[in-house]
Amino acid sequence: MQRAEQTDPYIDVAVLGGGVIGISTALYLELRGYSTAIYTEKIPFRDEPAPRFATPYAAASIKPASVTMSEQRQALSISQDVFRLFADSGSMGIRQQAHFVVYERDRADPSYAEIVSGFRRLSEVGRHPKRPDARSVFGWQFEAYFAELPAYLSRCYALYESIGGHVFERSLTRDDCRNLPGEALVNCTGLGARDLFPDPRPWTVHVGHQVLADGVQLVRNDDGEPFSYNYTPDPDAVGDGTAGEVYAYPRMDTLVLGGSRIEVSPDDEWNGDVPGRSRSVGGVEVPSRIIDLNQELLETYAGVTLERGELTGRYGFRPVRDPDGQGVRLERVSLDGRPVVHNCGHGGAGVTLSWGSAAKACELVEEVLEPEPTSLSVPREFAVAERLADRIRCGRYS
Numbered sequence: 001m002q003r004a005e006q007t008d009p010y011i012d013v014a015v016l017g018g019g020v021i022g023i024s025t026a027l028y029l030e031l032r033g034y035s036t037a038i039y040t041e042k043i044p045f046r047d048e049p050a051p052r053f054a055t056p057y058a059a060a061s062i063k064p065a066s067v068t069m070s071e072q073r074q075a076l077s078i079s080q081d082v083f084r085l086f087a088d089s090g091s092m093g094i095r096q097q098a099h100f101v102v103y104e105r106d107r108a109d110p111s112y113a114e115i116v117s118g119f120r121r122l123s124e125v126g127r128h129p130k131r132p133d134a135r136s137v138f139g140w141q142f143e144a145y146f147a148e149l150p151a152y153l154s155r156c157y158a159l160y161e162s163i164g165g166h167v168f169e170r171s172l173t174r175d176d177c178r179n180l181p182g183e184a185l186v187n188c189t190g191l192g193a194r195d196l197f198p199d200p201r202p203w204t205v206h207v208g209h210q211v212l213a214d215g216v217q218l219v220r221n222d223d224g225e226p227f228s229y230n231y232t233p234d235p236d237a238v239g240d241g242t243a244g245e246v247y248a249y250p251r252m253d254t255l256v257l258g259g260s261r262i263e264v265s266p267d268d269e270w271n272g273d274v275p276g277r278s279r280s281v282g283g284v285e286v287p288s289r290i291i292d293l294n295q296e297l298l299e300t301y302a303g304v305t306l307e308r309g310e311l312t313g314r315y316g317f318r319p320v321r322d323p324d325g326q327g328v329r330l331e332r333v334s335l336d337g338r339p340v341v342h343n344c345g346h347g348g349a350g351v352t353l354s355w356g357s358a359a360k361a362c363e364l365v366e367e368v369l370e371p372e373p374t375s376l377s378v379p380r381e382f383a384v385a386e387r388l389a390d391r392i393r394c395g396r397y398s
Ligand SMILES: Cc1cc2nc3c(=O)[nH]c(=O)nc-3n(C[C@H](O)[C@H](O)[C@H](O)COP(=O)(O)OP(=O)(O)OC[C@H]3O[C@@H](n4cnc5c(N)ncnc54)[C@H](O)[C@@H]3O)c2cc1C
Pocket: 016, 017, 018, 019, 020, 021, 022, 039, 040, 041, 042, 043, 044, 052, 053, 054, 055, 056, 057, 058, 059, 060, 061, 062, 063, 170, 171, 172, 173, 188, 189, 190, 191, 192, 193, 195, 196, 207, 208, 209, 210, 258, 315, 316, 317, 318, 319, 344, 345, 346, 347, 348, 349, 350, 351, 352, 353
């Protein structure tokens, strides 16, 4: 069958979707030795964000949340390894910073404790964020990788195009998918996947509110380093109206504050109802605690006030697949005899698990299509890509 449209280049694999999962997967495949093209309706930070297009909303901490995934541990380890490489290179918009996870009720250590670096309980940490009225707090601190998302994704796209990857912006229908070029397709269309390919498993959406605080000084800890946190107050202490987690992540361009996870159906128009106390920020109703509790924590721990910040409220949808079953869709099916690898449904952890998922998707492609690695020629600024290609090609992530 002739699949290539006239304007399409010859490629081995067509990657559908250009969010964080699509660009990571396309890059991984290119570095493995496939020629690829991305077909996507939107590109993060080039096109306007919209709640169903999740990537521009990622905070973007690299720790699992709101996700089920088989082999999650391995996916997280691979992602950590790639983010470490990027952070060490200093060229990709990834850095490491102290991250606190704080609760006012005690919790067991998380499953990622052995994978992240510098993990220690708060009892071993000197100062940490704490609500002034909280009697005691529990939790942990570790050295988290953190993506300066606008910079990171624009570096990923620039690297991808510099090594020969193609990007086409177009909205696809089910029929379009049949006519795309390539020996295989990889579906990374997030919440859009359900419109393109039937999926027997259920999906749900976790709505997440954020407040972007522009013009606020960069939050720094006692050592003068940027830090971030997730903080969950005791509901009995703060009352139902303001109970729930909040987080703060400093980016170079803004301070990202957030903390809601409202479960809604992906098929219905969400009515915008916010449980508990809320307030309007720039016309968007957000849980009050995102501003009030964060303000309290930032002021007491880092002496930072939001008062002079320009605040913007918004919300995005975390695309959660099959939370009580298989989770993330990572499997190979067939469309008219052509392999289609699904890589979608990453909930609140698409950035966190991006490279591990890309490695698994590539493995599923490789089972049916041989790569043809050639020597890689990258601009000097992307020298880190040669090291990543070496790791991929020597089987470090298989
Ligand atoms: C408030 C909030 C905070 C978050 N914080 C974090 C965090 O700190 N850390 C973390 O790891 N994750 C976080 N996440 C989750 C993360 O954003 C998602 O898991 C991730 O972005 C999913 O990426 P994706 O590429 O699968 O989907 P998307 O980003 O939705 O991308 C899908 C792509 O497919 C394209 N597409 C869809 N349908 C079609 C079609 N028919 N034709 C052509 N193209 C199509 C879209 O244009 C888009 O490019 C957060 C999410 C939210 C909402």
